[in-house]
Amino acid sequence: MELAEAKLKFIEAWGKLGSEWGINRTMAQVHALLLITPDALTTEEIMEALSISRGNANMTLRDLIGWGLVEKQHRAGERKEYFFAEKDTWMIARQVAQERKKRELDPVVKILNELSEVKGDDKDPEYKTFKKSVTEINKLAKNVNRTLETMLKTEENWFWGSIFKIFK
């Protein structure tokens, strides 16, 4: 396979995975493009490479910066802004984990905590089932959160090394 073809495949695959996991496809594609590009790109170049409009490119880049996955670079004597992606995969994984935890998991955990406070009659099957499900999911969510928090503080090799040491 040619490098050029491989790049397109990578961008496509990353975009698809993103969209299946609740991340805008274009955003994932711009990220993919910057990941496999050695130097920083201008908005113009990104528009060109992915055939997207200026507005779309601009907003997507802003989002990616918001996720901590892309940074601006400016070059002496140039007006244009250049964009480049954090290339360290473990950093990317942590960044994404942190943002999604904050934006999506934490709010649900907050609600689950409230819901597990709801009082009722333990003889009532409606109440019992509700209580049990909420409590169990809450427990699971807390374990996931705890693991994510660990991951955020940990080096990649140590993290996986430790995990696989147990699950040899």
Place this chain on the structure above:
Amino acid sequence: MELAEAKLKFIEAWGKLGSEWGINRTMAQVHALLLITPDALTTEEIMEALSISRGNANMTLRDLIGWGLVEKQHRAGERKEYFFAEKDTWMIARQVAQERKKRELDPVVKILNELSEVKGDDKDPEYKTFKKSVTEINKLAKNVNRTLETMLKTEENWFWGSIFKIFK
């Protein structure tokens, strides 16, 4: 908070979380409803509870069955089909992990494997950057896959117990 209000909140929260993670909101809501309902429900009752159409209810239930999260029940002397959800949260987590791995992660890993075979000139920065990103992501994906596979084979308490033993 009233139980009835709490139930609605739970259904809403579960639906929102689902939609943020690439799962159809209605599907997550039907699942939530069945999770907190002690006994099996008919299509009619689900339509009523969530104000959705018959077609939607039918398709959603079919999907949930396909995900292994819901089962049909039939009762002697009745024509109607009843639906109920697997209530064990760990089972749900495993079921979802397994399906998403199969449907979404595995295809990407397959492509990443192909892409990491692409040959090129190690002096070419374009090639080097591509190669490095693909290889690193591939490694991460394999670690995730390995962890998921372990999770699929493991009991809940043992899984978390083992994880937190390291990350005390």
Place this chain on the structure above:
DNA sequence: ATAAACTTTCAATAATTTTTGAAAGTTTAA
């Protein structure tokens, strides 16, 4: 100040995804 170079905004449009509901299909009982 002015204009060129560049970025941002956002209403309108397009694309995609979800939902509806009525018709067609199936099963069971009499």
Place this chain on the structure above:
DNA sequence: TTAAACTTTCAAAAATTATTGAAAGTTTAT
């Protein structure tokens, strides 16, 4: 059979989400 009870299908409509592009905004150089 036939008809009632129930389920499935799917084209059309609605809802949601993403994209465009031109105008407005900003910055810099002269």
